[in-house]
Amino acid sequence: MKLPLAILCFGFAATTAVQARLELAWPTPNTAYLEGRPIEAYIQPTVSGDPESGLFGCVRSGGQQFHEGIDLKPIAVRDRGEPTDEIFAAMDGVVRHVATKAGQSSYGRYIVVEHPSATPACYSLYAHLSAVRPGLRAGTVVQRGEVIGTMGRSAGGYTIPRDRAHLHFELGLVATQSFQPWYERQKFGSPNLHGEWNGMNLMGFDPRDFFDRWGAGKVNDVGEYIAQLPVAVTVRVVASRTPDFAVRYPSLVKGELPPGSLVGGWEVDCYWTGLPLALRPLSALDVIGQRSGTVKIVTVNHDEVVGHRAISLLRGRGAAQAPGKDLLDVLGKLFGPVR
Numbered sequence: 001m002k003l004p005l006a007i008l009c010f011g012f013a014a015t016t017a018v019q020a021r022l023e024l025a026w027p028t029p030n031t032a033y034l035e036g037r038p039i040e041a042y043i044q045p046t047v048s049g050d051p052e053s054g055l056f057g058c059v060r061s062g063g064q065q066f067h068e069g070i071d072l073k074p075i076a077v078r079d080r081g082e083p084t085d086e087i088f089a090a091m092d093g094v095v096r097h098v099a100t101k102a103g104q105s106s107y108g109r110y111i112v113v114e115h116p117s118a119t120p121a122c123y124s125l126y127a128h129l130s131a132v133r134p135g136l137r138a139g140t141v142v143q144r145g146e147v148i149g150t151m152g153r154s155a156g157g158y159t160i161p162r163d164r165a166h167l168h169f170e171l172g173l174v175a176t177q178s179f180q181p182w183y184e185r186q187k188f189g190s191p192n193l194h195g196e197w198n199g200m201n202l203m204g205f206d207p208r209d210f211f212d213r214w215g216a217g218k219v220n221d222v223g224e225y226i227a228q229l230p231v232a233v234t235v236r237v238v239a240s241r242t243p244d245f246a247v248r249y250p251s252l253v254k255g256e257l258p259p260g261s262l263v264g265g266w267e268v269d270c271y272w273t274g275l276p277l278a279l280r281p282l283s284a285l286d287v288i289g290q291r292s293g294t295v296k297i298v299t300v301n302h303d304e305v306v307g308h309r310a311i312s313l314l315r316g317r318g319a320a321q322a323p324g325k326d327l328l329d330v331l332g333k334l335f336g337p338v339r
Helices: 005-015 179-186 207-215 222-228 244-248 325-335
Strands: 057-060 065-067 070-072 086-088 093-099 109-114 123-129 147-150 167-174 202-205 233-237 263-270 276-283 295-300
Touching: 109 147, 123 147, 123 202, 167 207, 167 244, 179 325, 202 207, 207 222, 233 325, 244 276, 263 325, 295 325
Parallel strands: none
Antiparallel strands: 057 065, 070 167, 086 147, 093 109, 109 123, 123 167, 167 202, 233 263, 233 295, 263 276
16 A cells, blocks of 8 residues: 555654654645644634644633644645545554544544554544545554545534534543443433543543654653653542553553552642543552542642643642642542542
8 A cells, every 4th residue: 555645754754763663644644744834734723713723732712722632634625625635544553433423422523543552552533524434443453544534524513614624633541441430420411422432531642742752753652752741730549449541551550559459549640631641559558547539639830730721620729729620520530439
């Protein structure tokens, strides 16, 4: 199969590294990012027209809305203005979820691929597709650069105009394999149609920043990238069970389990989004005096907390500072009900 130019460019970077690296592919045919051109050449903005509104972070509605991926604009369109750009798998992996009914998610038609060759095994997500490649289904093994769908503007509950068609692209980690109990506790009033691959269970990091650091040779793998992300807050959670997050991502667990696996709790380093960066098991003696299911703030890096108004990481001030709603949501997915 002929590789797209995006593959050839990133493949060259991979072969020049001294140690083994992940091999990456840009997920669209647009080579503007690989050529180092300004973001206007490859990022699709919102109706505001501000290119930064298509980036990762608190970039929308005056900083009040969080965007957990990047929006990539098309370069090829049909006569009526609909995009025809093929979408490529960013890494070797296994398709875990294919949502073909556009109205069942704000992602529209979307695909989630898990990448076991990465450490930890991250996911990539490709949303707002006009079509999924025929025959693609959960369990399909795909290679870096393989075509998996076609760019579009499908969505659920809202309309993406033709002139703002794009690929919403995410990279991240999955909070829990026991997502359904958390979902039911929220009493949303609608069924979960996507299992653990529901967007509320997917915790993204900045894909563009990851590609930037990878392309510059600053990281070789996802774990190296996560290790470079600054800790915004460290919390102590009283929970005796080992979360499946720690089992699935053992490289993020720091330190040894207490003798006899008698875990009393966990210290968790979190990014400003709430994404767990590291988990340290604690013995029962470490959490003595704390009630099961309680969360205690250990340290706060205020420089990493401020400026992200769309994320409720903390509430209160000083000694009264406590976990905010978004942080409790993440910890609730990992450990069950917490407070």
